[in-house]
Amino acid sequence: MTENLQIPLREKNIVFIGFMGVGKTTIGQLVAKKLYRDFVDIDVEIEKTYKMPIPQIFQEFGEPYFRQIEKEFIIDTCMNTRLKIVSLGGGAYLQKEVREVCLSHCIVYFLDLSWDSWKSRLPLIIDSRPVLKNKTLDEIEELFLKRLDAYSLHNSKIRIHDQDAETVADHIAESIKITWDIYQPQD
Ligand SMILES: Nc1ncnc2c1ncn2[C@@H]1O[C@H](COP(=O)(O)OP(=O)(O)OP(=O)(O)O)[C@@H](O)[C@H]1O
Numbered sequence: 514m515t516e517n518l519q520i521p522l523r524e525k526n527i528v529f530i531g532f533m534g535v536g537k538t539t540i541g542q543l544v545a546k547k548l549y550r551d552f553v554d555i556d557v558e559i560e561k562t563y564k565m566p567i568p569q570i571f572q573e574f575g576e577p578y579f580r581q582i583e584k585e586f587i588i589d590t591c592m593n594t595r596l597k598i599v600s601l602g603g604g605a606y607l608q609k610e611v612r613e614v615c616l617s618h619c620i621v622y623f624l625d626l627s628w629d630s631w632k633s634r635l636p637l638i639i640d641s642r643p644v645l646k647n648k649t650l651d652e653i654e655e656l657f658l659k660r661l662d663a664y665s666l667h668n669s670k671i672r673i674h675d676q677d678a679e680t681v682a683d684h685i686a687e688s689i690k691i692t693w694d695i696y697q698p699q700d
């Protein structure tokens with residue numbers, strides 16, 4: 514998928530990527546408010562369409578089916594919408610076609626949380642993320658490190674340590690405004 518030069522920088526969707534639990538949904542929502550943009554969470558869109566939570570979709574249809582619909586929702590959002598703040602599910606960006614459509618049509622923002630900080634979030638998400646089910650902490654760390662290769666393909670990133678979501682979102686919104694002004698100044 515070649516770069517879509519037709520979309521002005523300021524109109525491009527901003528897509529948040531990163532491991533599950535780094536805060537894509539939480540921070541994406543806050544950034545959307547700060548930039549007066551609509552927010553789209555791909556997991557939530559899938560849940561609304563299928564009228565069931567993601568763990569139930571995994572259970573009833575299996576992970577390969579979930580990955581297929583996840584890819585279709587993302588391609589549709591990237592190709593047919595503008596001016597949105599979009600948060601992906603944590604595993605979506607592992608798919609080559611997802612990376613290609615995001616990088617060619619949107620600004621891709623990686624939320625990079627250290628493993629040590631991430632570990633303390635595990636109790637918050639363990640019950641609602643089927644991919645973490647029945648895994649030891651070592652196995653989760655292996656997955657966390659393995660996925661970094663895919664997430665390294667991005668336009669911009671923020672290294673999060675222990676800053677709260679509001680602080681991270683403020684920083685991201687400011688950095689996006691600066692980028693807009695540098696590369697596409699308004700009169
Ligand atoms: N900066 C932060 N500091 C502390 N807790 C946070 C921060 N950002 C998010 N959280 C908390 O971490 C948990 C996971 O956040 P969130 O659901 O936004 O992650 P996510 O990246 O969207 O995960 P997934 O990939 O599974 O969709 C939530 O309970 C949220 O409140």
Ligand SMILES: O=C(O)C1=C[C@@H](O)[C@@H](O)[C@H](O)C1
Nearest residue numbers: 533556602603604642643644
């Ligand atoms: O990292 C993952 O593989 C996932 C993350 C969640 O956002 C959901 O998309 C689902 O639980 C799978």
Ligand SMILES: [Mg+2]
Nearest residue numbers: 537538556602
């Ligand atoms: Mg999320």
